[in-house]
Amino acid sequence: VSSAGALLAAVARFGLPGHTGPLASRATNEAEWSGLLAGAHRGRLIGLLQAAVDGDALPVTERQRSDLAAVHLRWCVTAIGLERELLEVTAQLGAAGVASVVLKGSAHAHLLYPDPAWRTFGDNDILVLGGDVPRAVDVVADRGYERSVAGLRPSFDRRFGKGATLRRDGGPELDLHRTLLFGTYGLLIEPADLFDRAIPFELGGQPLRALSPEDRLLHTCIHSALGDPEPRLASLRDVAQAAEARVDEDTFLSRVDEWRSAVVVLRVVYLLESVLGVEPPRLLRAAAERTVPTTRDRRAVAAYVGRNRSFAAKVRASLSFLPSVRDRTAFLLAAALPAAPLRVRFGGRYRWYLRALRGAGSDPPR
Amino acid sequence: VTDVSRAPGVLWRVSSGRVVVLPPAGSEPLLLEGAAALLWLALGGSTNVAAIVDDLDGAIDAPRVELEEGIAQAVTDLVARGVVLTEFA
Numbered sequence: 001v002s003s004a005g006a007l008l009a010a011v012a013r014f015g016l017p018g019h020t021g022p023l024a025s026r027a028t029n030e031a032e033w034s035g036l037l038a039g040a041h042r043g044r045l046i047g048l049l050q051a052a053v054d055g056d057a058l059p060v061t062e063r064q065r066s067d068l069a070a071v072h073l074r075w076c077v078t079a080i081g082l083e084r085e086l087l088e089v090t091a092q093l094g095a096a097g098v099a100s101v102v103l104k105g106s107a108h109a110h111l112l113y114p115d116p117a118w119r120t121f122g123d124n125d126i127l128v129l130g131g132d133v134p135r136a137v138d139v140v141a142d143r144g145y146e147r148s149v150a151g152l153r154p155s156f157d158r159r160f161g162k163g164a165t166l167r168r169d170g171g172p173e174l175d176l177h178r179t180l181l182f183g184t185y186g187l188l189i190e191p192a193d194l195f196d197r198a199i200p201f202e203l204g205g206q207p208l209r210a211l212s213p214e215d216r217l218l219h220t221c222i223h224s225a226l227g228d229p230e231p232r233l234a235s236l237r238d239v240a241q242a243a244e245a246r247v248d249e250d251t252f253l254s255r256v257d258e259w260r261s262a263v264v265v266l267r268v269v270y271l272l273e274s275v276l277g278v279e280p281p282r283l284l285r286a287a288a289e290r291t292v293p294t295t296r297d298r299r300a301v302a303a304y305v306g307r308n309r310s311f312a313a314k315v316r317a318s319l320s321f322l323p324s325v326r327d328r329t330a331f332l333l334a335a336a337l338p339a340a341p342l343r344v345r346f347g348g349r350y351r352w353y354l355r356a357l358r359g360a361g362s363d364p365p366r
Numbered sequence: 367v368t369d370v371s372r373a374p375g376v377l378w379r380v381s382s383g384r385v386v387v388l389p390p391a392g393s394e395p396l397l398l399e400g401a402a403a404l405l406w407l408a409l410g411g412s413t414n415v416a417a418i419v420d421d422l423d424g425a426i427d428a429p430r431v432e433l434e435e436g437i438a439q440a441v442t443d444l445v446a447r448g449v450v451l452t453e454f455a
Contacts, residue, residue: 050382069382076379077395080388083377117379205374
């Protein structure tokens with residue numbers, strides 16, 4: 001790890017218990033500072049860098065302080081603009097009878113961090129029930145949003161897909177989630193239960209809903225362990241923050257079993273220690289100790305963070321986790337046979353899906 | 367006594383001692399600096415102008431009379447911009 005990388009990790013840890021002391025003894029030189037600022041900007045760590053400077057944990061020159069303040073202010077303006085959009089979208093969905101739960105961004109900023117300005121974000125993520133995905137897409141289309149990638153079949157969207165990613169005028173993304181992620185670990189989650197357990201929170205005086213503390217902690221684990229092949233410091237910090245919240249241990253451990261995600265937590269424990277550089281919380285260690293990873297587990301995790309992270313790889317890895325032949329057949333058909341408009345639109349890609357189907361069928365279901 | 371509060375629907379963040387505020391109606395954020403930022407933060411706890419003056423007396427280097435006038439003026443300005451509400455209690 002380079003010294004710039006080590007300093008960025010120290011910024012990502014700043015403010016956690018045992019990590020409130022100085023990050024450096026002197027101001028960094030201009031080249032180091034440029035690298036740090038750029039890395040923090042890319043890694044969504046500007047809020048934590050600002051907190052470290054505000055807390056006198058990182059000495060800076062006056063020019064560096066002023067540069068950082070300007071960048072952080074822009075991120076803050078982005079955040080409150082996204083929150084305004086979030087309030088309007090959720091209100092519009094509610095008026096159309098579509099229930100929603102806020103994921104990540106604003107919910108994490110307000111519910112996990114001591115100050116929401118510590119957690120910068122660049123898009124909105126909203127969970128809706130599978131049956132509501134098409135209606136939700138229609139509702140936000142009235143605001144000018146269009147799907148970035150065409151859907152597969154409506155049945156796929158409703159039952160197996162992660163959801164829909166939309167954009168408006170090239171602006172920030174709006175992710176309408178049906179579940180927390182695509183593939184194996186998304187299929188093991190019952191989205192309706194996430195709604196039943198969701199908790200209220202207030203944003204700008206308007207009531208919204210977020211995941212329960214236990215679901216949120218496990219979601220942060222899933223996102224940080226499987227979201228990117230190169231683990232993101234900001235996502236790992238979310239895990240550390242979520243573990244600091246009041247979480248019912250028994251409920252969390254039973255959720256880990258229910259979502260068969262002990263192997264995911266095991267990866268998070270490793271990443272917290274080796275990448276973020278913090279002592280993994282006892283609760284996560286306890287969850288990780290509940291598994292000895294099997295070949296099937298390793299294959300499932302590799303479909304997210306291994307060399308082959310394709311749609312087909314995720315479909316293949318997911319099959320053996322589905323409980324019945326009927327489920328596996330429905331999943332394969334929905335994933336492999338796009339609806340007619342997609343065949344026309346993407347032409348040659350249809351053949352690629354056929355290859356995926358053949359590859360998927362060769363895996364022995366367990 | 368006049369009660370003072372942040373307007374419902376207002377969104378804001380603190381950044382390096384400044385406060386950026388997005389009014390409930392409109393997309394142009396306001397930037398509050400110095401005494402105005404302190405006033406905004408005081409609105410989280412205090413509910414009337416007299417209590418805000420008490421809170422900020424000492425934090426802002428100004429005679430109390432000037433502080434009272436300044437805060438009253440700032441509150442009027444923030445009300446006009448739709449980010450603060452006042453109500454006679």
